[in-house]
Amino acid sequence: MHMQLKKNIKLRNEERQRCEVWTRVMGYHRPVTSFNPGKQSEHRERCHFKETSRV
Numbered sequence: 731m732h733m734q735l736k737k738n739i740k741l742r743n744e745e746r747q748r749c750e751v752w753t754r755v756m757g758y759h760r761p762v763t764s765f766n767p768g769k770q771s772e773h774r775e776r777c778h779f780k781e782t783s784r785v
Contacts, residue, residue: 750762750763751763753773
C-alpha cells in the first residue's frame with residue numbers, strides 16, 4: 731500500500747526545526763555538528779552513491 735503525500739506543504743519559520751545529521755566514523759556513529767571545521771568540510775565534499783539492485 732502506498733501513501734499519497736501532499737506536495738505543497740508550507741511551513742512557517744517558527745514551525746521548522748534543524749535536522750541533525752549523523753555519520754559513521756571509525757566504527758562509531760556521531761553527529762556531524764560535533765566534528766571539527768576541517769572534518770565538517772570533508773563531510774560536505776563527500777560523494778554519495780545510490781546502489782542499484784540486481785535481479
